[in-house]
Amino acid sequence: MPDFVKVASTSDLGPGQSAVVEVDGRPVALFNVNGEFVALDNVCLHRGGPLGEGFVDSQNMIVQCPWHGWTFSLIDGKCQLGPGGVEKFEVKVDGADVLVALN
Numbered sequence: 001m002p003d004f005v006k007v008a009s010t011s012d013l014g015p016g017q018s019a020v021v022e023v024d025g026r027p028v029a030l031f032n033v034n035g036e037f038v039a040l041d042n043v044c045l046h047r048g049g050p051l052g053e054g055f056v057d058s059q060n061m062i063v064q065c066p067w068h069g070w071t072f073s074l075i076d077g078k079c080q081l082g083p084g085g086v087e088k089f090e091v092k093v094d095g096a097d098v099l100v101a102l103n
Contacts, residue, residue: 002101020052
C-alpha cells in the first residue's frame, strides 16, 4: 500500500492553479485541474525547469514548463514534444487534505 503524505489543503489551490510541494524530500508539482488534483515530478526533462511553476492548460490537460515551453500531459506525464515523460504520482483527497504518494 502506498505511503500517502499530506501536501496541501484543498483550499490552497483553486482550479487552474499549481504549486511545488515536498514529498519525502522530493519536489513534486501539484495541480488543481478543474477541481481534480494531479501530481507530477517537478523537474522538466529539457533543462530541469520547475513544472509546478508552469502554465496549466486545463482544457487540453497539459502543463507548460515556464523556462522553455516544453509541455507535459497532466493525464499521464508524457512529454508532448518527444519521447519520454515525467513521473505521475497517486493523489487522494481526504476531507480537506490533499495527499500524494511517491511510486
